[in-house]
Amino acid sequence: MTISDVEVAIRSRGPAEVDRRIYTDAALFEIEMASVFARSWLYACHEHELAEPGDFVTVTAGTEPLLVCRGRDGELRAFVNACTHRGAALTGTRSGNCGNNLKCLYHGWTFALDGSLIGVPYPQAYGPDFDKADHGLAEVRLAVHAGLVFVACDAAVPSVTEFLGEAIPHVDRLLGGTVVLGRVRCEARANWKTWHENFADNYHPEFVHNWVHDFEHGYANQGANYELEPGHGLLEWPPGPPEFERYRDGLRRLSGIDVDPLANPAWAEPPFAPDFSIQQYVMTLFPNFDLQVFVFGGVRVIQVVHPVAVDRCVIEVVALGHVDDDPPTRQWKLERVADLQGSWGKLSPDDIEAVQRTQVGSAGSANHTSNFGRGVAPGKVGETRDEYSLRSFHRLWRQYMGFDPLSPTSNRELP
Amino acid sequence: MTDTVELAAAPEPVPFDPLLRATVEDFYYRYASACDRTDFDAILDCFTEQGEYLLTTFENARGQGLLLVADRSHAALRERLAYLGGYWNLHRSKTSHLISNVRVVGRQGEALAVQAVMWLSKIDHDGASRFHVSAEYDDLLVSDGDSWAFARHSVVLDGETLPSDLTDLL
Numbered sequence: 001m002t003i004s005d006v007e008v009a010i011r012s013r014g015p016a017e018v019d020r021r022i023y024t025d026a027a028l029f030e031i032e033m034a035s036v037f038a039r040s041w042l043y044a045c046h047e048h049e050l051a052e053p054g055d056f057v058t059v060t061a062g063t064e065p066l067l068v069c070r071g072r073d074g075e076l077r078a079f080v081n082a083c084t085h086r087g088a089a090l091t092g093t094r095s096g097n098c099g100n101n102l103k104c105l106y107h108g109w110t111f112a113l114d115g116s117l118i119g120v121p122y123p124q125a126y127g128p129d130f131d132k133a134d135h136g137l138a139e140v141r142l143a144v145h146a147g148l149v150f151v152a153c154d155a156a157v158p159s160v161t162e163f164l165g166e167a168i169p170h171v172d173r174l175l176g177g178t179v180v181l182g183r184v185r186c187e188a189r190a191n192w193k194t195w196h197e198n199f200a201d202n203y204h205p206e207f208v209h210n211w212v213h214d215f216e217h218g219y220a221n222q223g224a225n226y227e228l229e230p231g232h233g234l235l236e237w238p239p240g241p242p243e244f245e246r247y248r249d250g251l252r253r254l255s256g257i258d259v260d261p262l263a264n265p266a267w268a269e270p271p272f273a274p275d276f277s278i279q280q281y282v283m284t285l286f287p288n289f290d291l292q293v294f295v296f297g298g299v300r301v302i303q304v305v306h307p308v309a310v311d312r313c314v315i316e317v318v319a320l321g322h323v324d325d326d327p328p329t330r331q332w333k334l335e336r337v338a339d340l341q342g343s344w345g346k347l348s349p350d351d352i353e354a355v356q357r358t359q360v361g362s363a364g365s366a367n368h369t370s371n372f373g374r375g376v377a378p379g380k381v382g383e384t385r386d387e388y389s390l391r392s393f394h395r396l397w398r399q400y401m402g403f404d405p406l407s408p409t410s411n412r413e414l415p
Numbered sequence: 416m417t418d419t420v421e422l423a424a425a426p427e428p429v430p431f432d433p434l435l436r437a438t439v440e441d442f443y444y445r446y447a448s449a450c451d452r453t454d455f456d457a458i459l460d461c462f463t464e465q466g467e468y469l470l471t472t473f474e475n476a477r478g479q480g481l482l483l484v485a486d487r488s489h490a491a492l493r494e495r496l497a498y499l500g501g502y503w504n505l506h507r508s509k510t511s512h513l514i515s516n517v518r519v520v521g522r523q524g525e526a527l528a529v530q531a532v533m534w535l536s537k538i539d540h541d542g543a544s545r546f547h548v549s550a551e552y553d554d555l556l557v558s559d560g561d562s563w564a565f566a567r568h569s570v571v572l573d574g575e576t577l578p579s580d581l582t583d584l585l
Contacts, residue, residue, distance in 0.1 A: 182481025
């Protein structure tokens, strides 16, 4: 199959009908890195992780290695993490403090934290025309919103507020005042889009997760599903009181082990009183950022899915607390917030299994189309199991990839 | 020099005793066998009634102390064993726990402070047996008849990027 065959197939369908080769075609994956990740605002870190001058984190935007640091002037900047001499990465660790400058280990070229080249060993060998001003670090765009640090490699990307669009009030409400408690990464043998789709999907939880089926029984019919322009989504549902007896019955039925969950200290009341009158949320931001907000446990967790290969991704789980947390609440969150997440948690291993099986099945030769058609009423809001949020993502993905059927021609060159 | 995970309170050193270490190693082999046989009763027998199973990564242990798992007491462990016994919708494959480098660090009150290294191999999705994860143990053991039991079994994973299935007890 050539890319043009896949493009024709994608253009011929609406966002509710997704060609599965977008999960398996290696050439499309390479185009995604340039067309989607390089042209989007991507979450890099939380502002408070870079509190002091010299603090840095390294991130990968698509496949572009970046370094984000706080300068001596207090400003945050993002650079391509590559010495302008021979391309060596400037740091060997994911995060830390580099002091007053960034010094390449290879030949000692030294950069100030504003990216300017300030030191070159034995520069006379480059001749009289060598100007350090021509060899500063390649800077990329950086923006901070609600404490989140976003980076964008393409100078033509619109402002972060324009990019976040209708998601902005939800970002402000759900992420304001948050602090990072820790992060963990885990692999998934699946295309990155399957993981992001999983978060925009409130159809699966009662089937994939016995925990949801039993513990949050009764939630499945309630809530709403939102498209947030230009390509984001929001799931909303009430928490309900946890159903411990149903949970106990489910555990016993499926494992043969009689468990009294209420005897588990983890289910004791947290030091803060859960407010079951408010909603629970999952918010998905294009292209790869997801936020979960659960009432019981005061859980706020960011998940960012990083593409590694067409059939492999790394999921970064960022556990959040709040600036107003008192010490007992903070300690409780350090012990509980990650308990449902990742490849170790009570929820997410089921999700990983589901997307990995989707990857396996998508490689099959029969029936190349996946259905994202739930919710047929016009508009951008549907019932909780509808898929306006998923179509929102795929509609924008198609535009970024140049597969928008409304465009007269593809807006990128085929290789 | 690589940082090591430090105990919350410094244990009181004990002189090297090969017989003591042999009994501790024998306990770890019993625990490893119970995990690999998925013998849930035998796993619970390796923990005191209020025994703790804690899981984190090296990065978080040196950071703010985020825990991935904090199961405290048999009730919490039984709940996790129920997930392993079928509440998770995962195919479970054969594991092999290799526990080595056992060091009796000292005594902390009535408990024995012990550190060890664990390697886990697992059958991968293609049927091949492969290395899965490695970790350091930072444990407190209490006497249990002629053997030992975990008062605290603290597992600190070496890697920063974990495998796609980390549901096994480590």
